[in-house]
Amino acid sequence: MSLIISIDAMGGDFGVDVTVPASLACLQENPALTLILVGDEAVLNPLLSQSFSTYGERLQIQHASQTVEMDESPSKALKNKKDSSMRVAINLVRDKRADACVSAGNTGALMATARFVLKMLNGIDRPAIISTLPSIFGHTYMLDLGGNVDCTDEHLFQFAVMGNELVKAIEGIENPKVGLLNIGEEEVKGNEQVKAAAKLLENSHLNYIGYVEGNSINAGHEKVDLIVCDGFVGNVALKSIEGAAKMIGTVLKESFGKNLLTKAAAFVAYPVLQMIKKRIDPRLYNGASFLGLRGLVIKSHGGADVLAFKTAIKLAEVEVSHNVIQKITDQVEATLAQRATS
Amino acid sequence: MSLIISIDAMGGDFGVDVTVPASLACLQENPALTLILVGDEAVLNPLLSQSFSTYGERLQIQHASQTVEMDESPSKALKNKKDSSMRVAINLVRDKRADACVSAGNTGALMATARFVLKMLNGIDRPAIISTLPSIFGHTYMLDLGGNVDCTDEHLFQFAVMGNELVKAIEGIENPKVGLLNIGEEEVKGNEQVKAAAKLLENSHLNYIGYVEGNSINAGHEKVDLIVCDGFVGNVALKSIEGAAKMIGTVLKESFGKNLLTKAAAFVAYPVLQMIKKRIDPRLYNGASFLGLRGLVIKSHGGADVLAFKTAIKLAEVEVSHNVIQKITDQVEATLAQRATS
Numbered sequence: 262m263s264l265i266i267s268i269d270a271m272g273g274d275f276g277v278d279v280t281v282p283a284s285l286a287c288l289q290e291n292p293a294l295t296l297i298l299v300g301d302e303a304v305l306n307p308l309l310s311q312s313f314s315t316y317g318e319r320l321q322i323q324h325a326s327q328t329v330e331m332d333e334s335p336s337k338a339l340k341n342k343k344d345s346s347m348r349v350a351i352n353l354v355r356d357k358r359a360d361a362c363v364s365a366g367n368t369g370a371l372m373a374t375a376r377f378v379l380k381m382l383n384g385i386d387r388p389a390i391i392s393t394l395p396s397i398f399g400h401t402y403m404l405d406l407g408g409n410v411d412c413t414d415e416h417l418f419q420f421a422v423m424g425n426e427l428v429k430a431i432e433g434i435e436n437p438k439v440g441l442l443n444i445g446e447e448e449v450k451g452n453e454q455v456k457a458a459a460k461l462l463e464n465s466h467l468n469y470i471g472y473v474e475g476n477s478i479n480a481g482h483e484k485v486d487l488i489v490c491d492g493f494v495g496n497v498a499l500k501s502i503e504g505a506a507k508m509i510g511t512v513l514k515e516s517f518g519k520n521l522l523t524k525a526a527a528f529v530a531y532p533v534l535q536m537i538k539k540r541i542d543p544r545l546y547n548g549a550s551f552l553g554l555r556g557l558v559i560k561s562h563g564g565a566d567v568l569a570f571k572t573a574i575k576l577a578e579v580e581v582s583h584n585v586i587q588k589i590t591d592q593v594e595a596t597l598a599q600r601a602t603s
Numbered sequence: 604m605s606l607i608i609s610i611d612a613m614g615g616d617f618g619v620d621v622t623v624p625a626s627l628a629c630l631q632e633n634p635a636l637t638l639i640l641v642g643d644e645a646v647l648n649p650l651l652s653q654s655f656s657t658y659g660e661r662l663q664i665q666h667a668s669q670t671v672e673m674d675e676s677p678s679k680a681l682k683n684k685k686d687s688s689m690r691v692a693i694n695l696v697r698d699k700r701a702d703a704c705v706s707a708g709n710t711g712a713l714m715a716t717a718r719f720v721l722k723m724l725n726g727i728d729r730p731a732i733i734s735t736l737p738s739i740f741g742h743t744y745m746l747d748l749g750g751n752v753d754c755t756d757e758h759l760f761q762f763a764v765m766g767n768e769l770v771k772a773i774e775g776i777e778n779p780k781v782g783l784l785n786i787g788e789e790e791v792k793g794n795e796q797v798k799a800a801a802k803l804l805e806n807s808h809l810n811y812i813g814y815v816e817g818n819s820i821n822a823g824h825e826k827v828d829l830i831v832c833d834g835f836v837g838n839v840a841l842k843s844i845e846g847a848a849k850m851i852g853t854v855l856k857e858s859f860g861k862n863l864l865t866k867a868a869a870f871v872a873y874p875v876l877q878m879i880k881k882r883i884d885p886r887l888y889n890g891a892s893f894l895g896l897r898g899l900v901i902k903s904h905g906g907a908d909v910l911a912f913k914t915a916i917k918l919a920e921v922e923v924s925h926n927v928i929q930k931i932t933d934q935v936e937a938t939l940a941q942r943a944t945s
Contacts, residue, residue: 397853407786410794444749444838452752452835475842479850493794494839496786497832500817501840505847508821509883511739516878523875530859530868537858541851 264293266361266577267353270300271328271346273365274564280365281308283570287578288316294578297321297359299350300328325349329366331563335373347371351378354556361557361577363548365565368407371558372551379556384593387412388553389420389492390560391427394502395541398484401477402428402437406499406549409492414457417441418465419593421458421489423552425467426592428487430583437486440473442494454491462489466596478502506541548573550580557586606635608703608919609695612642613670613688615707616906622707623650625912629920630658636920639663639701641692642670667691671708673905677715689713693720696898703899703919705890707907710749713900714893721898726935729754730895731762731834732902733769736844737883740826743819744770744779748841748891751834756799759783760807761935763800763831765894767809768934770829772925779828782815784836796833804831808938820844848883890915892922899928 270280277300284296295318298305302324312320327345329338342348347366353359355378364371368390376388391404404424409416421439428437441459443451451459451472462469470485475498477485490498513534517527527534539545543562547569551558557580561573580586612622619642626638637660640647644666654662669687671680684690689708695701697720706713710732718730733746746766751758763781770779783801785793793801793814804811812827817840819827832840855876859869869876881887889911893900899922903915922928 395850397850410786442839444752444835444842475839475844476846476849478843479846480853481846490839493786494836497784497817497836497840498843500786501820501843502817502847504818504821504823505844506851507818508737508739509848509851509879511822512879512882516875516882517872519875519878523878526872526875530872533858533861533865533868536861536865537851537854540854540858 263295263360264291264578264581265295265297265359266363266574266581267297267299267323267350267359268574269347269350269362269364269366270298270305271325273561273570274331275566276328277304277308279565279567279570281305283567283574285312286567286571287574288319291578295319295321296574297323297350297353299323299325299353300346301326323349323353329370331367333367333370335369338370339373339377348374348378351375351556351558354558355379360581361559363559363561363573363577365561365563365570365573367563368560371560375551375554375556375558379554379558382553382555382590382593385419385423385553387416387419388551389423390549391424391552392499392549393546394478394499395546396478396484397480400546401479401485401488403478403488403490403495403499404552405490405492405495407492407496411493412454412491414454414461417454417458417489417491418461419553421462421467421487422465422593422596423589424487424489426589427550427552427580427585430585430588431579432486434486436468438470438484439467439487439489440470440477440485442475442488442490442498443472444474445472458489503543506543544569545572548576550576550585552589555586555590557581605637605702606633606920606923607637607639607701608705608916608923609639609641609665609692609701610916611689611692611704611706611708612640612647613667615903615912616673617908618670619646619650621907621909621912623647625909625916627654628909628913629916630661633920637661637663638916639665639692639695641665641667641695642688643668665691665695671712673709675709675712677711680709680712681715681719690716690720693717693898693900696900697721702923703901705901705903705915705919707903707905707912707915709905710902713902717893717896717898717900721896721900724895724897724932724935727761727765727895729758729761730893731765732891733766733894734841734891735888736820736841737888738820738826739822742888743821743827743830745820745830745832745837745841746894747832747834747837749834749838753835754796754833756796756803759796759800759831759833760803761895763804763809763829764807764935764938765931766829766831768931769892769894769922769927772927772930773921774828776828778810780812780826781809781829781831782812782819782827784817784830784832784840785814786816787814800831845885848885886911887914890918892918892927894931897928897932899923
């Protein structure tokens with residue numbers, strides 16, 4: 262089984278400074294991996310020249326003359342940047358020359374380009390973005406995280422079906438627990454789309470456990486494998502959690518750095534603080550998957566550093582080796598066929 | 604100026620075990636305060652008998668024969684519990700016998716009862732819930748936090764006007780920075796209601812600074828005094844932050860408690876860990892205000908302990924002494940008059 266991943270080498274806030282070292286580290290760690298770095302070959306060649314002898318055919322460059330800016334509008338990127346590193350990296354997936362693509366480029370442009378180039382699965386109206394977040398039980402998958410606002414019940418149901426297949430494939434769980442994000446566990450609460458989506462989920466093949474609240478993402482009463490929500494709500498929740506973690510990190514740093522005594526305490530507590538960081542380091546949760554497309558695209562955080570971008574590449578490796586796209590495609594077709602005849 | 608607050612003594616997960624000691628502590632700390640504890644006098648009398656001599660007229664009991672259950676539906680509470688501690692405590696505000704009411708009872712029932720008993724301000728369609736959350740800049744006010752799903756742009760605008768007056772009154776800020784919660788700072792993003800609300804805010808007397816994202820609640824790029832959002836989104840954000848904080852707290856506890864060495868580190872770091880806790884302890888942020896009503900009702904977290912419930916009572920004291928309800932009423936009337944003639 263091949264494991265070829267195209268990398269949008271120019272994407273992200275730091276471009277090749279991050280994508281190149283992260284790519285080389287992944288090649289070193291996984292001997293089965295081939296990476297195609299897409300970007301300006303005049304920039305990439307000198308950076309990679311010493312590595313070709315080490316990795317041979319497993320390290321390739323695909324030239325692309327343009328770069329999509331981080332603040333470029335999706336429609337302009339689509340129209341004017343037909344030879345961008347982002348677009349060419351996705352083209353490689355379409356042409357079956359790569360099994361997946363990883364980009365830290367701007368989310369809107371990446372989604373628009375992926376959708377245009379790869380096309381949607383039959384039966385899916387909108388692509389969704391899924392990612393994991395740390396929880397006291399391990400981690401929780403959540404979608405949609407930003408692609409879709411004003412979702413209907415049917416959209417939410419489609420997200421659940423796709424996310425469920427991804428969680429099954431990656432985690433090896435037979436029947437992932439699927440929760441619907443709401444503002445209360447009582448039946449009466451929630452907006453109209455969420456209530457209607459609950460009915461669809463109750464009557465589906467999914468292991469739907471009911472409504473869950475925002476705290477279930479990181480620390481609910483019980484483990485939830487997959488949380489489904491509108492992309493507006495999901496993005497706000499994700500960013501709110503990021504902000505809370507950042508605030509607590511800032512308070513920790515300020516408190517331990519306050520004076521000589523607290524600095525001494527920090528010195529003593531250093532191994533513990535490192536242990537804590539390791540469990541909730543957002544860089545170890547970097548990488549979101551676009552679902553609903555005829556090919557695999559992984560979005561890295563734009564501000565990702567080398568460790569974070571490596572995490573995103575590794576996520577692509579895992580999803581390719583678990584054949585996630587094929588499994589989602591099969592299930593979407595089966596589920597929609599069932600729904601059409603029921 | 605009077606400072607009389609009615610306490611729903613039977614409300615919350617712990618009822619009198621929390622409300623009574625918290626009330627007595629507040630009476631001790633503020634000699635200008637009068638509290639009317641509302642509930643079953645057969646329960647309250649023995650608990651308070653020794654305190655009457657200390658506080659005299661400042662400590663009163665108002666009998667109420669019923670209690671609203673934490674999982675009771677708002678409509679049932681409204682219909683069947685006309686002599687509940689919650690209802691009677693709110694009645695005291697309506698009858699001008701109290702300046703505000705504090706309850707840890709169930710949010711839905713409290714909101715429905717407050718709305719029914721106190722009535723809405725002219726020009727406000729829906730009451731909203733506002734609270735503060737800790738941030739790296741101090742704290743941030745946010746509304747709506749759970750009362751309202753499927754808000755229109757006009758609702759969001761009304762929330763902003765009311766919240767702005769509250770922040771001005773309590774914080775003494777002339778022009779609070781008002782942000783609208785969205786999923787991106789670019790103009791193109793967001794759902795339809797949010798985009799339309801942005802236009803209303805741009806053309807208003809408010810110091811509207813534009814869209815803010817979820818991370819702005821706790822740790823954005825710049826200080827925002829007031830964040831306005833739909834009650835669905837606000838509740839999810841609030842609960843997500845609660846979950847993130849709980850997860851980090853759990854990881855901290857587990858890591859420091861792992862073995863003898865880490866426990867020794869915790870011992871050394873204890874004063875710092877206490878300092879950290881003090882800055883982000885959610886109990887010090889307990890208490891949410893209902894806005895849009897003809898009277899002041901403060902909702903405490905149902906699971907509040909004595910310290911947390913004390914915080915909610917103190918919030919009521921602050922809002923009464925700053926005349927918050929009158930200021931909101933004046934501004935709502937002025938703003939709506941202005942809007943009607945423009």
